[in-house]
Amino acid sequence: MSVGIRHDDLRRRNRAMVLSAVRRAGQPSRTEIAATTGLSHSTISAISSDLIQEGILAEGKPSETTSLKRGRPQVGLTLNPEAAAVVTVVLSLNFLSVAVIDYAGQVIAEEQRRLDTLTMPRDELIGECTAIVRRRLEDPDLDLGSVARIAMGIQGITDSHARAMLWSPITPLTDIPFADILEAEFGIPATMENDCNMMAVALQWRDPDRYRDNFIAILLSHGIGMGLVLKGELFTGTHSSGGEFGHMIHRPGGALCRCGRRGCVEAYAGNYAIWRSAMKMSEDAEPVDVGDADMRALAAKAREKDGPERDAYRRAGEALGFSLGNLFALIDPAPVAMVGVSAAAFDLIEPALREAIAQTAGGQHSKSISFDTEPNELPLIREGCAIRALTFVDQEIFAPGVQARAGSGKNVA
Amino acid sequence: MSVGIRHDDLRRRNRAMVLSAVRRAGQPSRTEIAATTGLSHSTISAISSDLIQEGILAEGKPSETTSLKRGRPQVGLTLNPEAAAVVTVVLSLNFLSVAVIDYAGQVIAEEQRRLDTLTMPRDELIGECTAIVRRRLEDPDLDLGSVARIAMGIQGITDSHARAMLWSPITPLTDIPFADILEAEFGIPATMENDCNMMAVALQWRDPDRYRDNFIAILLSHGIGMGLVLKGELFTGTHSSGGEFGHMIHRPGGALCRCGRRGCVEAYAGNYAIWRSAMKMSEDAEPVDVGDADMRALAAKAREKDGPERDAYRRAGEALGFSLGNLFALIDPAPVAMVGVSAAAFDLIEPALREAIAQTAGGQHSKSISFDTEPNELPLIREGCAIRALTFVDQEIFAPGVQARAGSGKNVA
DNA sequence: GGCTTTTTTTCGAGCCTCGAAAAAATAGTG
DNA sequence: CACTATTTTTTCGAGGCTCGAAAAAAAGCC
Numbered sequence: 001m002s003v004g005i006r007h008d009d010l011r012r013r014n015r016a017m018v019l020s021a022v023r024r025a026g027q028p029s030r031t032e033i034a035a036t037t038g039l040s041h042s043t044i045s046a047i048s049s050d051l052i053q054e055g056i057l058a059e060g061k062p063s064e065t066t067s068l069k070r071g072r073p074q075v076g077l078t079l080n081p082e083a084a085a086v087v088t089v090v091l092s093l094n095f096l097s098v099a100v101i102d103y104a105g106q107v108i109a110e111e112q113r114r115l116d117t118l119t120m121p122r123d124e125l126i127g128e129c130t131a132i133v134r135r136r137l138e139d140p141d142l143d144l145g146s147v148a149r150i151a152m153g154i155q156g157i158t159d160s161h162a163r164a165m166l167w168s169p170i171t172p173l174t175d176i177p178f179a180d181i182l183e184a185e186f187g188i189p190a191t192m193e194n195d196c197n198m199m200a201v202a203l204q205w206r207d208p209d210r211y212r213d214n215f216i217a218i219l220l221s222h223g224i225g226m227g228l229v230l231k232g233e234l235f236t237g238t239h240s241s242g243g244e245f246g247h248m249i250h251r252p253g254g255a256l257c258r259c260g261r262r263g264c265v266e267a268y269a270g271n272y273a274i275w276r277s278a279m280k281m282s283e284d285a286e287p288v289d290v291g292d293a294d295m296r297a298l299a300a301k302a303r304e305k306d307g308p309e310r311d312a313y314r315r316a317g318e319a320l321g322f323s324l325g326n327l328f329a330l331i332d333p334a335p336v337a338m339v340g341v342s343a344a345a346f347d348l349i350e351p352a353l354r355e356a357i358a359q360t361a362g363g364q365h366s367k368s369i370s371f372d373t374e375p376n377e378l379p380l381i382r383e384g385c386a387i388r389a390l391t392f393v394d395q396e397i398f399a400p401g402v403q404a405r406a407g408s409g410k411n412v413a
Numbered sequence: 414m415s416v417g418i419r420h421d422d423l424r425r426r427n428r429a430m431v432l433s434a435v436r437r438a439g440q441p442s443r444t445e446i447a448a449t450t451g452l453s454h455s456t457i458s459a460i461s462s463d464l465i466q467e468g469i470l471a472e473g474k475p476s477e478t479t480s481l482k483r484g485r486p487q488v489g490l491t492l493n494p495e496a497a498a499v500v501t502v503v504l505s506l507n508f509l510s511v512a513v514i515d516y517a518g519q520v521i522a523e524e525q526r527r528l529d530t531l532t533m534p535r536d537e538l539i540g541e542c543t544a545i546v547r548r549r550l551e552d553p554d555l556d557l558g559s560v561a562r563i564a565m566g567i568q569g570i571t572d573s574h575a576r577a578m579l580w581s582p583i584t585p586l587t588d589i590p591f592a593d594i595l596e597a598e599f600g601i602p603a604t605m606e607n608d609c610n611m612m613a614v615a616l617q618w619r620d621p622d623r624y625r626d627n628f629i630a631i632l633l634s635h636g637i638g639m640g641l642v643l644k645g646e647l648f649t650g651t652h653s654s655g656g657e658f659g660h661m662i663h664r665p666g667g668a669l670c671r672c673g674r675r676g677c678v679e680a681y682a683g684n685y686a687i688w689r690s691a692m693k694m695s696e697d698a699e700p701v702d703v704g705d706a707d708m709r710a711l712a713a714k715a716r717e718k719d720g721p722e723r724d725a726y727r728r729a730g731e732a733l734g735f736s737l738g739n740l741f742a743l744i745d746p747a748p749v750a751m752v753g754v755s756a757a758a759f760d761l762i763e764p765a766l767r768e769a770i771a772q773t774a775g776g777q778h779s780k781s782i783s784f785d786t787e788p789n790e791l792p793l794i795r796e797g798c799a800i801r802a803l804t805f806v807d808q809e810i811f812a813p814g815v816q817a818r819a820g821s822g823k824n825v826a
Numbered sequence: 827g828g829c830t831t832t833t834t835t836t837c838g839a840g841c842c843t844c845g846a847a848a849a850a851a852t853a854g855t856g
Numbered sequence: 857c858a859c860t861a862t863t864t865t866t867t868c869g870a871g872g873c874t875c876g877a878a879a880a881a882a883a884g885c886c
Contacts (some may be wrong), residue, residue, distance in 0.1 A: 003450060004426070004427050004430045004450035004451050004452040004456075004841080005422075005426050005427060005430075005843095005872090006451070006843075006844090007423070007842060007843045007872065008843090008872085008873095009418075010418055010420070010423065010842090010872085010873060010874080011872080011874095012874065013418050014417050014418060014873090017417045017418075029833075029834095030833075030834065031832085031833060031834080037416060038416040038417050038418035038419070039417040039419070039874080039875095040874065040875050040876075041833085041834070041835085041875095041876095042834095042837095042874070042875060042876080042877095043417075043873080043874055043875075044834095045834060045835055045836090046835090046873090046874085049835085068830080069828080069832075069883090069884080070831055070832075070882095070883060070884035070885065071831040071832025071833065071882075071884075072831080072832050072833040072834070072880095072882040072883055073832085073882070073883060074832085074833065074834095075831075075833080075834080084883090112845080124578065131487045169470040174843075200858075213643070213651070214651045228743075230648075230651075231882060233848075235643075237743070237744050237745035238627045238643075238744065238745040239746060240745055242743060242744060242745060243743055244647075244742040244743065244774050244775070245742070245743065247742050247773070247774030248739040248742050248743070248773075248774070249735050249738065249739055249772070249773050249774075250665070251664070251665065252731075252735050252769070252772070253663065253772075259774065261772060261773070261774065262772070264774065292653065301639070314558055318665075322662050322665050326661040326662055326739060327743070329657040329658070329660050329661050330516070330641075330650070330655060330656055330657065330658065330661070330740070330743075331650050331651065331655060332573075332650035332651040332652045332653055332655060333652075334651060353593075356665070359662070359665070359666075359674060359675070360660070360661075360662050360674065361657050361660030361661070361662075361674065361677065362657070386865060418840070418841090418874095419874070419875090420841065420873060420874045420875075421841085421874090422844095423841085423842060423843080423873090424841080424842065424843095427842090427843090441866095442864075442872080443864075443865065444863085444864060444865080452843080452844095453843065453844050453845075454844095454845095454864085454865070454866085455843070455844065455845080455846095455865095455866080455868095456842080456843055456844075458842085458866055458867090459842090459866090462866085480865075482852090482853080483852055483853030483854065483861075483862055483863075484851075484852060484853075484861080484863025484864065485849095485850060485851040485852055485862080485863050485864040485865070486851070486864075487863085487864065487865095488864080488865080518872095541879060544860040583858085793843060804848095826861080
């Protein structure tokens with residue numbers, strides 16, 4: 001039974017709405033906010049006055065808004081960058097990246113490190129993560145008290161509560177509760193989310209026209225991952241981060257997958273699978289790591305002339321096409337973004353993909369399905385983490401429930 | 414941009430909440446409602462007083478509530494059966510069924526007809542549907558003005574706005590806007606929904622403990638259909654009713670499906686596919702209609718001894734298992750209800766199904782996945798339609814937005 | 827400088843929910 | 857049978873919130 005609406009909720013939700021409108025629009029006037037939210041001018045005036053007094057919003061420079069119209073000029077409202085800060089942590093294969101981001105969304109500090117995630121013991125991996133965050137938080141320019149949220153993104157399966165990494169291809173370790181670890185270490189609320197989900201969040205933020213209510217982000221890399229947005233909301237499984245698209249079964253009993261099963265999409269379309277197929281190795285051959293440079297060379301060779309390389313990409317496209325078609329049978333077709341190193345070879349993949357998808361129930365209008373490509377996943381993941389964390393601050397800290405209202409950057413426990 | 418919350422919304426939502434609480438609990442006291450909704454006693458008192466005055470709720474017989482406790486006895490609130498009525502229309506293969514249901518959910522009239530849906534021309538099919546509804550509405554015992562909603566359920570694909578049948582296995586006709594037709598004919602708001610979705614709604618209503626937030630209803634009949642509930646809400650595709658589970662591709666290029674494609678789940682697990690396989694016909698053989706009695710005989714034979722019949726069910730289980738596993742890879746495992754005539758043969762299907770699902774990423778905890786069976790789909794579909802329609806009345810007519818409040822059963826246009 | 831236009835703020839009205847207190851309705855008790 | 861304890865329901869005033877109208881503010885236009 002969903003709970004009734006209390007009177008206090010009203011203000012809370014409308015505050016959140018105003019913050020969301022400002023974050024989305026950049027520097028909207030009160031009148032614009034009233035229009036997008038559907039609330040009255042008086043309400044917006046009252047709420048924004050509160051938010052300015054609390055140091056969350058600020059009035060923009062009137063000089064910038066060179067109004068050509070007559071009448072009182074609009075005053076743009078902006079997010080006060082100093083109202084809060086968030087930290088993003090992105091952990092991927094052999095690579096750790098941290099950024100500190102102010103409330104307005106600008107990166108104010110960052111640090112990156114190479115490390116050997118595949119062989120690192122548990123304590124060391126956790127230690128590296130906490131250490132790099134600590135270094136950024138110890139920056140004297142940063143007001144530690146204003147850091148309101150840490151958002152970590154990782155390649156692998158996370159639990160649906162955004163607390164822990166359950167399994168990951170970048171390390172043999174399992175069940176690491178990174179969110180709890182970071183929270184305990186720094187006393188700052190933290191989350192641990194799947195990289196592909198963060199990519200989807202970032203795409204929605206970057207291009208809301210194309211990626212609005214329903215779309216799919218697919219990571220074509222060593223493994224195959226997916227972030228799925230349905231009805232405008234990130235879709236996660238009931239227990240895990242969900243969307244194990246890469247391990248849908250393409251051919252029962254087929255090629256050997258890194259996960260130990262047979263016939264997964266990844267066993268045909270992952271980097272190692274394309275490589276294995278191009279090298280005419282057996283479908284049962286143990287998956288090997290292939291570097292990005294090798295993959296680019298492979299793609300170049302496949303573009304050059306017909307042969308096993310081109311055929312490998314064709315098989316990858318077929319696997320992706322049938323599985324996408326199966327997915328579309330369930331959710332109807334939607335825009336797709338292909339991200340990662342093999343997205344740069346999408347020209348080799350696309351023909352077979354479209355041919356396969358046309359043979360499925362979900363591919364009835366396969367002509368109209370459109371694909372975008374983005375070879376570089378890291379910036380997307382970081383941006384998604386940042387948006388996630390900032391949205392949390394907007395909604396839970398600056399528009400809190402019954403708890404005492406947050407004064408001057410103090411976090412709600 | 415989602416819209417802000419107006420002050421009027423508050424009452425509206427809380428009225429809807431109270432109605433929902435009464436519908437769910439049967440005869441709750443005001444105190445119980447306050448507890449489940451989290452609203453204060455005063456608020457519940459005010460709202461229920463309004464609702465009683467408007468003739469929507471009524472106070473229950475105090476005689477029934479034989480209180481053993483001392484203190485003022487609780488007064489149960491009930492839905493006033495005469496506050497409104499809804500009509501359900503269920504159209505399935507060669508069968509049309511209509512019921513009139515009062516606001517409290519009791520069937521007050523019904524009628525069923527056999528007709529030859531497969532060969533019927535368009536006008537005649539539409540005519541039969543409107544005629545049967547008209548006969549029920551002309552019943553002199555029925556206050557026509559109180560009929561607030563018509564909910565139609567059909568086997569086949571419907572659009573996501575619940576307006577039209579797009580395609581159906583029970584007729585070669587396509588794109589019939591039944592909801593618009595019924596609305597135009599009777600001036601009563603109508604919907605047209607997929608049968609499996611209505612089954613899911615009914616299951617959630619009947620057994621909310623088992624079927625709460627995430628579950629799946631699968632229709633094992635001539636075709637294979639699915640109703641999917643995620644996060645407590647019916648999941649539909651973006652354009653269509655979604656969940657074309659039966660036409661996920663099990664084996665690329667495999668057996669011929671009724672839909673004309675190859676390798677669909679249905680081409681292995683639909684009644685015609687099981688029959689075809691049991692009769693040792695080619696996988697390319699044209700699908701034929703098989704009667705329920707024949708299917709029951711087939712199942713009996715398969716139980717009796719090993720042979721092509723048992724093998725056919727095994728293959729059906731395998732197809733269902735792999736596809737369910739693929740679905741579970743996306744959404745995580747959830748309780749499943751198997752409905753329809755072949756659900757009665759689920760004992761023959763289950764072993765191979767579980768074996769297949771264990772080979773998929775979604776089947777990691779396949780032991781814990783539980784299946785329920787329900788051989789008779791019609792009552793479920795009707796009940797789902799009824800709940801849908803009544804919930805609509807609760808929310809949109811008796812707790813309307815800015816429009817004038819509904820007086821004494823008059824509909825909002 | 828006065829007028830028009832547009833944005834923003836102010837102010838009173840109208841609702842809504844809440845908590846506290848009162849009223850209502852019953853069971854126990856001597 | 858009167859009185860008390862107990863529980864449910866209603867009443868009532870207080871406090872908040874949003875809204876519309878009007879006022880104030882801040883420009884451009886003539």
